Amino acid sequence: MFTDRVLRLMEQAEQKIEEKLKDIDRVVDRNQWKVIRAFQKHKVSDYHFAASTGYGYNDRGREVLDLVYADVFGAEAALVRPHFVSGTHTIGTALFGVLRPGDELLMITGRPYDTLHKVIGKPGDGNGSLQDWGISYGEVGLLEDGSPDYAEIARRIGPSTKVVGIQRSRGYAWRPSFTVSRIAEMVRFVKEIRPDIIVFVDNCYGEFTELTEPTEVGADLIAGSLIKNPGGALAETGGYIAGKAKYVELASYRLTAPGIGGEVGAMLGTTRSIYQGLFLAPHLVGQAVKGSVFAAAVFEQLGFTTSPHWSDPRTDLIQAIQFTGAEHLIAFVQGIQQAAAVDAHVVPEPWDMPGYEHPVIMAAGTFIQGGSLELSADAPIREPYIAYMQGGLTYSHCKMGVLTAIQNMIDRGLLA
Structure with a gap:
């Protein structure tokens, strides 16, 4: 399957990262225990897994699921639903829930992920975007070293600033x-200027990679997708919002309708998989993080620039690898697809994907469509040609994906 050269790369990388993998296991243990304790506190039983239909009145499984999530994330309340169709939908629901015409959303971590651009929109665009509803938008770029520009943040926060937004993961940056x-530091800074500002964190890709979550260090509201980390590869769709109870309630009114909120909503047989996915999530996230560390170590040995470096602290699933041209990038992504258990025969090509500003190539041989806790990779076809790898339900699969991608590049004559 792999040449001796590729296998030697694997062995050298694994020797180098041995202690790092043990550190990841320690994080997995603590997060696993935290999840189990939340289940035990709320006396989760098999009757909580029963399906509901229609309005979903008195769905105790749904109600307890919200309580479990709130405890796991150190929040006052949570809203966990299969009715969220994506992370972008979940984030949009949270923002529309707490913002009103005349308010300002100020992102302090630079330009947000591409799919959020349409949610923010433009004044008078007619699409029902935030700006179309008279909610102004501003953003503060990061300093050259990637840290927040606190002087500019202080200057930009004004009387109409209602929400300060933080994107935890790098996105396509x-x-x-x-x-x-670092998020705790940002929260403290903002609250010292205006304690009433709502600090919102896009938590996608970050759950269970560390021992704490943003809501445990002062963030007022967070949101994420169930087909990423917390769904544990079993949740078939959905998202979650967690934070201060009053803000979660406002978000629930946006999901359903004012006065209805989170008190209704048939779960349609999804409850058990969401519970079980949460139970598995700490372990599976650990497997994926190990895969990212391995990928960084191997590609650094080959002379490529990676971010984060294999030894850097990890706070999300994303491993960025910078290539020297589009050919390398495409060969890498196609190699990840070749290693999939599902759709390995499919050859991904760049295409104009809705919500993105450049052609994007995506490898996603997943059991859950778009499930990025599973091994996947994607990249916009633009300079400086960076591929973003994430996920992997088993460390073994992560290794196979990385090695297949390297072998693919060698076979195409792209690696000397």
Whole structure:
């Protein structure tokens, strides 16, 4: 399957990262225990897994699921639903829930992920975007080293600033993802200027990679997708919002309708998989993080620039690898697809994907469509040609994906 050269790369990388993998296991243990304790506190039983239909009145499984999530994330309340169709939908619901015409959303971690651009929109665009509803938008770029520009943040916060937004993960940007300790620093800074500002964190890709979550260090509201980390590869769709109870309630009114909120909503047989996925999530996230560390170590040995470095602290699933041209990038992504258990025969090609500003190539041989806790990779076809790898339900699969991608590049004559 692999040449001796590729296998030697694997052996050298694994020797180098041995202690790092043990550190990841320690994080997995603590997060696993935290999840189990939340289940035990709320006396989760098999009757909580029963399906509901229609309005979903008195669905105790749904109600307890919200309580479990709130405890796991150190929040006052949570809203966990299969009715969220994506992370972008979940984030949009949270923002529309707490913002009103005349308010400002200020992102302090630079330009957000591409799919959120349409949610923010433009004044008068007619699409029902935030700006179309008279909610102004501003953003503060990061400093050259990827850290927040606190002087500019202080200057930009004004009387109409209602929500300060933080994107934890890098998105399609060559910058470090923000650790929970760095998010805590940002929260403290903003609250010293205006204690009433709502600090919102896009938590996608970050759950269970560290021992704490943003809501445990002062963030007022967070949101994420169930087909990423917390769904544990079993949740078939959905998202979650967690934070201060009053803000979660406002978000629930946006999901359903004012006065209805989170008190209704048939779960349609999804409850058990969401519970079980949460139970598995700490372990599976650990497997994926190990895969990212391995990928960084191997590609650094080959002379490529990676972010984060294999030894850097991890706060999300994303491993960015910078290539020297589009050919290398495409060969890498296609190699990841070749290693999939599902759709390995499919050859991904760049295409104009809705919500993105450049052609994007995506490898996603997953059991859950778009499930990025599973091994996947994607990249916009633009300079400086960076591929973003994430996920992997088993460390073994992560290794196979990385090695297949390297073998693919060698076979095409792209690696000397």
